[in-house]
Amino acid sequence: MPAYNEGERLTATLEGLARGLGDRARATTVFVVDDGSVHALRTDSLRQVTSPMRVVVARHPINLGQGAALETARRMALHPQWQPADGPFDVLVTMDSDGQHQPHDVLKLVDAIEGGADVALGDRFAGGSNVPSSRRIVLHLARFFERALTGLALADAHNGLRAFRPRAMAAMRIRQNRMAHATELLQHIARAAFGRPAHAALSLVEVPVSVVYNDEVRAKGQRASGAVAIVVDLMHAFLFGAEPSEPV
């Protein structure tokens, strides 16, 4: 869970998650990566409200971007140091920290992975989300863009609520520090989903989820101009990015 200047909103999100996960909260670890917020997270205030979940907080010394924060969380989640005593995590979920994603949707994604999928992506359009019309247009354009780039025909290409089986997450190394990480993840997923040999290919499902667009989420959400920045970042990666190496 990446967080930048979320403050009390992060506390509320974690509190809601701890409550919403019910019995599963006890077996849940949340990796919060504070991406260089102006005011560092006060972890003492989290202790009470997040029980019985385990919450691990890491802080980037400077703001790097959501993609960088997700990659830090991904590496921690895959590292044996932070894994439960009884072995690796069963399911790894990425979600936003601003409260737009719902705990019951997290459980739906977890169920999809436990049902046999390797990757489960949230589909906000099938889940009855109150997506603002301007955002809806941008997201539909993004669908076509992603389809042309990756070959994946997704209903919702840029939802931050995703779940992975650990072997799938291991292949999802994120090099895009900013918002282009969503496209980069889809490129990884497409490569893995269409991979050879066929038995090694990852299976992908979309799960209806509900994204809440309240005033705060809208105020902090991406602007349409962010799409241009994403294309520029992808172009930079294409020109200057290192060749894919061993998964980290």
Add this chain to the structure above:
Amino acid sequence: MRAELTPAAVALVVLLAALLVHDGLTLARHRRVLAIQAAAFAAGALLIVFPEIARRLAHAVGIGRGVDFVLYPLVIWLVRESLLSRRRYHEQHERLTEMCRAVAMLQARDVRGESPAGRVGDPARPAP
């Protein structure tokens, strides 16, 4: 061959001289850079004041105008320099990201205070 001291040529030469003086004051410790810059500026001033030199050189290699003889390699050099700078920036940014990430992982804490002792934060066993 005669000098063509048009107002534009004079203005350009004055601009080059001013830049050289400015850089001479601010980059005084980088004498090699200054020497290369002074040589490039002198060559530029020569081509501005005596455009016939560029014209003859251009004709010798099959380029129509003397100014194109200067512009073509200049554009190629600028584009190359721009791409190299971008690549260097990209590489530096990746290194900075990895350093920040290493610091973050080294200092990561469980909010319940159950930091994995002897693991994260232990200088003897730094996180990867």
